[in-house]
Amino acid sequence: MKQIKFKNIKCFRLVILIFLILLVACNSPKDNIKDSYNQNKTTAPFSKKGILLRKGETNLLLINNKTPLKSDDSLKTHLLIEKYKNDLIVMDxxxxxxxEQAHCQTIEVWFDELQESFPPKxxxxxxxxxxxx
Known part of the structure; x- marks a missing residue:
């Protein structure tokens, strides 16, 4: 009879432990839950300073204290992206x-959302x- 009570107490403790683990897991912040639609986006307002490289419809922000060469003016957009791929943000x-923005002008821009593509957009x-x- 004593052995059955002991097993019941162990079983009860195990059930309580599992319940507490599930309770803590369900109470995690919403930001930690991954949304499959937005999994490639970071949503935190921030700013970046850089040099505006404006090429037609595509606007590029050259960051990380990089300065474009004068010869870069003649490069096509895809070549600029390839050359500065680690130091660019493609801007909409x-x-x-x-x-009032001009090519090769230093600007600071604020984003609400950054797509973590390569280069970022x-x-x-x-x-x-x-x-x-």
Whole structure:
């Protein structure tokens, strides 16, 4: 009779332990849950400074304190991306009025969302033209 009570107590403790583990796992923050639709996006507002490389419809931000060469002006967009692939962000400027931006101008841009592609892509929410020193 004593052995049956002991087994029941062990079983009860095991059930309680499993329940607590499941409770803690279900209480994890929403940010840790992966959404298959947005798994390649990071959603944290941030800013980056860099040099605007404007080539037609494709806007590129050269980051990491890189400066384009004068000969880069003649390169096609895909060659610029290949040359600076580790130091570029491809920008979508449809949400901002980008008429006053000029090629090779230093700017700071703010993103709400960054697609972690290669090179990364982002929709710019706002920008600020930096005064060259």
């Amino acid at each position: 400027l449809t949400k901002v009025d980008s008429k 982002a929709k710019v929410e706002k920008y600020k033209i930096m005064m060259d020193k």
